[in-house]
Amino acid sequence: EVQLVESGGGLVQPGGSLRLSCAASGFTFSSYSMNWVRQAPGKGLEWVSYIDSSSSSIYYADSVKGRFTISRDNAKNSLYLQMNSLRAEDTAVYYCARNRLAMYWGQGTLVTVSS
Amino acid sequence: EIVLTQSPGTLSLSPGERATLSCRASQTGNSNHLAWYQQKPGQAPRLLIYDASRRATGIPDRFSGSGSGTDFTLTISRLEPEDFAVYYCQQYGRALPLFGGGTKVEIK
Numbered sequence: 001e002v003q004l005v006e007s008g009g010g011l012v013q014p015g016g017s018l019r020l021s022c023a024a025s026g027f028t029f030s031s032y033s034m035n036w037v038r039q040a041p042g043k044g045l046e047w048v049s050y051i052d053s054s055s056s057s058i059y060y061a062d063s064v065k066g067r068f069t070i071s072r073d074n075a076k077n078s079l080y081l082q083m084n085s086l087r088a089e090d091t092a093v094y095y096c097a098r099n100r101l102a103m104y105w106g107q108g109t110l111v112t113v114s115s
Numbered sequence: 116e117i118v119l120t121q122s123p124g125t126l127s128l129s130p131g132e133r134a135t136l137s138c139r140a141s142q143t144g145n146s147n148h149l150a151w152y153q154q155k156p157g158q159a160p161r162l163l164i165y166d167a168s169r170r171a172t173g174i175p176d177r178f179s180g181s182g183s184g185t186d187f188t189l190t191i192s193r194l195e196p197e198d199f200a201v202y203y204c205q206q207y208g209r210a211l212p213l214f215g216g217g218t219k220v221e222i223k
Binding site for chain 2: 035044045046047050057059061095100101102103105106107108
């Protein structure tokens, strides 16, 4: 069974940093691209970042470019999102999802940016 | 920059009725790489339709997708109680996947 489990969310002050993790199981992690997608409270879905299976292609939404860094460790079956210079508008539930066409999603982890 | 516009924003219908949701792209992308997702409160999105018209595994046949180019439609032939949710379209055939703003299907 495919499982994606996010962790690392929490409350952080504006300007602060947070690192999200996504633990994958039930499939050959190293064969799939991965994504981070977020959803602000009461709002729609926003794709945040993409990384291909070998980390050779990486893309970011304009709203996070230069502040967020996506990475993966195929040996640990894990995906990461390093979030720096956080702003109030980054407050959201962050999901990891397998592939751009996302059949599989994690349950999400809430990031709250507030003083 | 491509924008996906979903309409209507909210659809108020009764169980058993037909729902027709629209997704319009501001320009033609990879025209077949259009997906639909269902999301219920507190849950992750669920893939319903991909390649504009193919049902994902386990999706009931009351859900159908159609369209190409810039205009796409998700149709729910007869609404079941569990279908009341928010629906998103997504273009996934580009480097930067894009979601529409969503259509909420609510009970009338």
